Amino acid sequence: MLKAIFIKFQNFKFNVFIIILLVVSGCKQPKRNVIRIAAAANMQYAIEEISNAFTEKTGVSCELVVSSSGKLTAQIIEGAPYDIFVSANMKYPNEIYKNELALEAPKVYAYGQLVLWSMYQEMEPSLEMLTNDTIVHIAIANPKTAPYGQAAIELLKKSNVYDLVEEKLVYGESISQTNQFITSKSSEIGFTAMSVVLSAKMKDKGGWILLNKKEYTPIEQGAVIIKRENQDSTNSRKFYKFLFSKEAREILEDFGYLVAE
Structure with a gap:
């Protein structure tokens, strides 16, 4: 009798555990296998090559939105669903960071000519x-x-x-x-x-x-990871890291950008 009660109790605990696990799993956002990159117009051709190389290496697709840095900044502040901002200067990424819309401070990835x-x-x-x-x-x-x-x-x-x-x-x-x-x-x-x-x-x-x-003042081109609520930032961080990799630097140099070693 006591053994039967114990088994039922154990089964009850197991079922409760499964229910909790399903609820917690349901609350998590599925990892997106695509990232949206807002890129300054001067980067139109270079970012295409960089994103293609990144996709080939990781399997993560990239959606590109190309416009002026100022317009993209306004869109991000208004809530546009971008994951990465690749700007033509540091002013606008810093503005994103000051508005607490970035995961970390922006960095210079290249100098334009x-x-x-x-x-x-x-x-x-x-x-x-x-x-x-x-x-x-x-x-x-x-x-x-x-x-x-x-x-x-x-x-x-x-x-x-x-x-x-x-x-x-x-x-x-x-x-x-x-x-x-x-x-x-x-x-x-x-x-x-x-x-x-x-x-x-x-x-x-x-x-x-x-x-x-x-x-003219050096054109410091900066990039920043955009803070997205309830979104996994793993792929965004992967792209951000790739942007500063040797492979991406070589692509940037082919397009006439000056890059730091």
Whole structure:
């Protein structure tokens, strides 16, 4: 009799344990095998290669959203469901961190380089030629939201050219739109990222020159992991670590970025 009662009690405890285990398991969010990466427009081509290499290595898929760093920051603050923010500067990732929307402080993953680019084959790009009457429109990314636009304005001012060409400037929403102005020839010339002209899609199109990086504040490009409620951050952390790996650094260098050893 006592043995039967004991067995029933043991079975009861086992059933309770199973029920608790199922409830706890049900409360956990399943690990997502895809991460959403918000990337600055200058990183459009490089981030594609990096994310493809990451997926091949880990099996984790990457969804890319490309826009200006300023716009992406506003979206993140408003609650956009991104896991990683790959910015064109450190200002915006730091803003995310100060708003307590990041898992940890951002880090610089690369330094961008500014170029002057034209689709007109007969044209040899130079800062001096921007004042010529043959140049009617100069494409530039919006300096209010795009770090490469800020760098271009700074360079023009330091070179004492800004006041002479201010009325010629045509502002793109991001580097992507600025590139459209240049490639469509709606602007005779424009400022863009070196990573764009070195991409497979744009390589050997038009002519460009690398601008003196001493004439503008270093473009420190930072990345940060976004804090997501009730989401497993394992894959986000894996990508963040991969972004600073030797393999990713080599890809960044191929696109003209300067990276720290």
